[in-house]
Amino acid sequence: MKGVIFKKKELDFWKKFDEKHAKDALNFTKAKLGQEIWLDTIHQTITSYKQASSNGIVWSKEEKELFESLSLNEQRKMIVKKSELKSVLFPYVNVDYTPYTYSTRSKESGKESFEKAKALLNKNKDKVFSELDKTTSENILHFFRIAYKSGNLEAGVNLAKLLFKKAKSSDYEGVFDDIRESVKITKDLLNHNIPENAYHYYALYKWSDDTSRFYHKELTSFNLGLIREEAKDCYNYALECVVWEAIDEEAQRNDRDLLGAELYLAAAIKYQSPIAFLKAAQFYAPSGLTSEVLRYALIPYNACLRCSIALGSKEALETLISNYKNGLRMMRKNPLQAQLLKTHGEQRKLINGLDPFFDEKFKPEYIIDYGSSLISLGYGGTIVYPGISRLIAQGRIKDPRDSDATKESIKEYYLIVWEMIVSLIKLLDIKNLEKNVFHYISIQIYSKLIYGYPSARPYVFPKEILDLPIDFSKGLEGYGIDPEEENDSESTGE
Structure with missing residues (x-):
């Protein structure tokens, strides 16, 4: 099914974000050109740690x-609390964030039937509900109906x-009755402001308004x-309340960018979800073609990746292994560390499926994050x-994190990287940074990362290196020139 059916400009959540952006943009240095602001931002970031x-x-x-x-x-x-991760898009979200709490009276109503339905669902949690045998699915629905009619609102949502x-x-006998019953319950529950129910109203509207669907085209949003x-307000409310389905849908609109990462991070914190932390990491440092302008946020990337590992994610651990094996995401290539991590994965002794003390077993690397x-081209190239x-x-340069790095090699690294950055900026069309949402969200993120996160500390250059004057007009020698073509020219005497 198609993605979000409402444009960003229609949603109050993004309207508020844009209003704050516009207000903060008034503080931008208007006298400077886009390239100057861009270079200043990088310099301010690397010197702020x-x-x-x-x-x-x-x-x-x-x-x-x-813990045990x-x-x-x-x-x-x-685990999530100790990670200290926070989303700047959702500063109010923490592990105890609960936008709605069912009343005690509601919880106690029809409790026995509700528990029976949940037990049956849990017993079949690895199966798709629509593919359950008729007896099981009917029993689950039956118990939820009894509980709902007794006043249990959560049973109604389910x-x-x-x-x-x-x-x-x-397509089965009575299918239209089931859809209409779903719609009626959802409408009846709207005045209770249950976030998950609000999203369900939106989902019903989206489905009924989708003319490309295969089943039940006779049922439209009008006749339902x-x-x-109402659907727009419900979706916006679900988004503000960090309902997983709304976050996932909205993040896909912001594919592989910082806004998507911040959306997933909020959901990860609320649900303590290893999947959401991994998705956030994948958006903070996305994969793609070298020619693409991909923005990296390497400190949040590593913190989210390691939190996902601590929450038991095997895929996140495999990603970290790959980073060490191949030297990706500014991780130093380290086959030995990759092998140790692989062995750990094979012999992992988890506590309730969790790996909370992972950082003590495998110390994080200091992160070089500009x-x-x-953009990603500046990190890999x-x-x-x-x-x-x-x-x-x-x-041409030596990694300053290497044990045999010297003050001279660190100085050389620092200055040559700046020459590369100065050359790189000439490839980019940088205009109206005060209106650029990604520049804005980047500033919001990094203003809170002076010390990084416990699992992702920034590499801090020595003060005498940071005090070195930078010639922002001097680019990197040979940058943008194909070495093979240059060699051909030399051999032919051109």
Whole structure:
């Protein structure tokens, strides 16, 4: 099914964001050109970092004992709390964020039937509801109906969702009745302001308004009594309340960018979800063609990746292994570390499926992060347009994090990278940065990363290096020139 049906400019969530952006943009230095602001931002970022007292999440003996005594849900919360991750898009979201709480009266109403339905669902959690055998699915719906009629609102939300799941892509006797029942329950619950129910109203409207769907085209938003304006308000409310489905849908609109990353991060924190933390990481440092202008945020990337690992994600661990094996995302190539991580993955001793003390077993690497103003081409690059990693591979500079790095080699690294950045900027069309949403969100993110995160501390250049004057007119020698063509010219005497 198609993505978000409402444009950003229609949603109050983004209107508020744009209003704040416009207000903050008044503080921009109007006298400077876009390229000057861009260079200033990178310089301000790399010089703003400060050394933290520790590297990696530290657990005291008392904290470890407490952790092992907690329930799984509380253990997950503790891991996320210790990560210190926050979304600048959703500053109000933390692990205890609960936009709606069902009343005690509602919870107690029809409790026995509600628990029976949930137990059956949990027993079949690995199966698609619409593909369950008829007896099981009917029993689940039956118990939720009893609970809902007894006044259990959560049962009503579940019932409406399951009726729709069952009916939207199937054809059976009574299918229209199931869809209409789902719609009625959802409408009846709207005045309770339940975020998940609000999203379901939007989902019903989106489905009924989709003329390309295969099933039940006779049912339209009009004859189901679903209103576009109501659906828009419901979607916006679900988004503000960080309902997973709304976040996932909105993030896909912001494919592989910082806004998408911040959306996923908010959901990851709320749900303590290893999948959402991994998705956030993938958006903070996306994969793509070298020619693409991809923005990297390497400190949040590494912090999210490691939090996903701590929450038990095998895929996140495999990503970190790949980064060490291939020297990706500014990670130093380290086959030994990659092998140690692989062995850890094979022999992983998890606590309730979690790997909370991962940072103590594998100390994080200090992160060289120039901020999201430096695009991916500046980190990796090509033969013609070498970035930091390629310059290191070519032997033109030495990684300052290496144990044998000297003050002289660090100085050389710092100045040559700046020459590369000055050359890179000439390839970019930088205008109206005060109106650029990605420049704005990048500033918001990095203003809070002076010390980075416990799992992703920034590499801090020595003060005497940071005090060096930078010639912002001097580019990197040979940048933009194909070495093979240059050699051909020399051999022919041209």
